[in-house]
Amino acid sequence: MKLRTKFSLFSSILVIIIIAGVSIFLFIAEKRLLIKEMKEKQITMIRGFAQVSRESLISKDQISLLNYVSSLKKERGVVYTVLVDDQKNITAHSDLAMLGSEVTDDVGIKAFEAQDLLVQHFKDKDGQEIADTALPVIIGGKRAATARIGFSQDVLNAIIKKTLDNTRNRIFGVAGVALLLGIFGSFILAQVMTGPIKQMTEGAKLIGQGKLDTVIDVKSKDELGDLAEDLNLMANQLKELDQMKSDFVSSVTHELRSPMTSIGMNLDLFLEGAFGKLNEEQHNTLKVMRDNASRLGRFINDLLDVAKLERGKMEINPAPMDVNPAIAGPAELAKVQANSKNIDLVIEIPEGVPQVNIDSDRIQQVVTNLLSNAIKFTPEKGKITVKVQDNDEKFLQVSVCDTGMGIPKDQINKVFEKFEQVKGARKQVKGPKGTGLGLAIVKALVELHKGKIWAESEVGKGTCFHFTIPKA
Numbered sequence: 001m002k003l004r005t006k007f008s009l010f011s012s013i014l015v016i017i018i019i020a021g022v023s024i025f026l027f028i029a030e031k032r033l034l035i036k037e038m039k040e041k042q043i044t045m046i047r048g049f050a051q052v053s054r055e056s057l058i059s060k061d062q063i064s065l066l067n068y069v070s071s072l073k074k075e076r077g078v079v080y081t082v083l084v085d086d087q088k089n090i091t092a093h094s095d096l097a098m099l100g101s102e103v104t105d106d107v108g109i110k111a112f113e114a115q116d117l118l119v120q121h122f123k124d125k126d127g128q129e130i131a132d133t134a135l136p137v138i139i140g141g142k143r144a145a146t147a148r149i150g151f152s153q154d155v156l157n158a159i160i161k162k163t164l165d166n167t168r169n170r171i172f173g174v175a176g177v178a179l180l181l182g183i184f185g186s187f188i189l190a191q192v193m194t195g196p197i198k199q200m201t202e203g204a205k206l207i208g209q210g211k212l213d214t215v216i217d218v219k220s221k222d223e224l225g226d227l228a229e230d231l232n233l234m235a236n237q238l239k240e241l242d243q244m245k246s247d248f249v250s251s252v253t254h255e256l257r258s259p260m261t262s263i264g265m266n267l268d269l270f271l272e273g274a275f276g277k278l279n280e281e282q283h284n285t286l287k288v289m290r291d292n293a294s295r296l297g298r299f300i301n302d303l304l305d306v307a308k309l310e311r312g313k314m315e316i317n318p319a320p321m322d323v324n325p326a327i328a329g330p331a332e333l334a335k336v337q338a339n340s341k342n343i344d345l346v347i348e349i350p351e352g353v354p355q356v357n358i359d360s361d362r363i364q365q366v367v368t369n370l371l372s373n374a375i376k377f378t379p380e381k382g383k384i385t386v387k388v389q390d391n392d393e394k395f396l397q398v399s400v401c402d403t404g405m406g407i408p409k410d411q412i413n414k415v416f417e418k419f420e421q422v423k424g425a426r427k428q429v430k431g432p433k434g435t436g437l438g439l440a441i442v443k444a445l446v447e448l449h450k451g452k453i454w455a456e457s458e459v460g461k462g463t464c465f466h467f468t469i470p471k472a
């Protein structure tokens with residue numbers, strides 16, 4: 001899972017949990033508040049009723065008491081209102097038919113005997129749940145009557161439910177909007193956070209590929225910014241080290257080149273008999289020395305070329321010319337070496353191919369390198385073909401194909417990197433093993449000509465290296 005996805009998922013879940021928590025809390029708090037308000041209202045009503053009853057008992061005003069009783073009955077949730085005198089007789093009732101009768105039911109007796117506010121829950125004969133609220137009416141320190149109001153619990157519950165439904169809908173609405181904003185916000189935040197990380201990953205990848213000039217452009221003034229700065233610093237130091245290494249290799253190889261050349265030339269003179277006739281043993285030993293010296297000389301030249309290429313100091317001098325000398329020339333020279341291994345070397349250059357715009361020496365170096373590989377990695381009695389094809393508007397394609405050991409698919413692009421050799425291939429080669437610099441130089445030289453190089457290969461069947469050179 002991507003960091004950005006993880007981050008937005010995590011913060012979205014967090015937002016959902018917070019909003020759900022807050023909503024539940026609000027809902028419960030609202031419910032408690034409602035119930036409390038209801039109870040307070042009931043108490044206020046019963047106190048008001050007791051007060052009015054007291055006043056009308058004192059002033060013996062039966063009419064206004066009855067009026068008050070029936071007005072109370074109109075309040076929502078009120079099922080009945082009763083005033084019972086000190087003889088348990090009903091002196092006022094919202095149901096006029098009850099007037100004058102004596103209280104005998106359980107709830108009525110308990111209410112009559114209670115010294116203070118008493119709330120009793122019971123079910124009436126219709127099965128309706130009632131909260132009976134009773135309060136004594138005291139006149140001159142003595143209980144003169146008992147005021148009672150019956151509230152319907154079902155009606156009260158319905159009122160609470162309706163209010164809570166409204167509250168819930170409102171909370172859902174607000175929570176929905178908050179959720180959308182929260183998720184959107186966390187997505188944006190994730191983007192902002194992971195943007196620089198992505199930039200750094202890409203930068204680090206480039207640095208890893210050896211592109212040490214990479215500068216990671218993260219400007220934020222936080223840990224990510226610091227990390228980017230450190231990565232840039234690291235790349236810079238790597239670049240300096242790389243430069244030092246290249247300079248060192250280049251100066252050492254320069255120092256080695258002249259003595260090597262001199263050793264080679266003198267050995268040649270010896271072998272030509274310039275210092276007297278050699279016996280066979282002397283001749284053979286000197287020949288081995290000369291071969292080693294020239295191999296070392298080639299390695300030194302390769303190292304110098306690589307150093308030059310890496311510093312961007314390699315220059316080519318392209319000029320319009322026929323393709324033949326640059327391609328067929330080195331191929332003809334390689335025939336001797338190929339024939340000594342019983343390898344058939346065929347050159348196929350069609351008549352009338354257009355001229356090319358190349359640095360002849362450098363393209364000859366490319367062909368020589370590819371041919372020396374082909375000869376090295378092809379067993380006896382194999383075949384090597386050097387071919388030129390005119391299959392593009394701007395480029396000619398040159399191919400060097402062999403019937404040798406081939407290159408495994410997973411390594412076919414790696415062989416163009418310096419010091420890379422196919423694993424296990426060295427063991428199968430007789431004679432000098434090479435150093436893995438050849439193809440790196442070849443690739444760079446082809447690319448300096450704006451051409452491309454690629455390989456096709458099948459293990460055990462053979463390999464083709466193709467490259468393109470620009471037409472004049």
Ligand SMILES: Nc1ncnc2c1ncn2[C@@H]1O[C@H](COP(=O)(O)OP(=O)(O)O)[C@@H](O)[C@H]1O
Nearest residue numbers: 373374377415421422425434435436437438439
């Ligand atoms: N024609 C070929 N057939 C098979 N393998 C090859 C061929 N050319 C190159 N290779 C593989 O690519 C590697 C790199 O080649 P190169 O850069 O010329 O280095 P070197 O020849 O010094 O080993 C070789 O070591 C070999 O494993």
Ligand SMILES: [Mg+2]
Nearest residue numbers: 373434438439
């Ligand atoms: Mg080679």
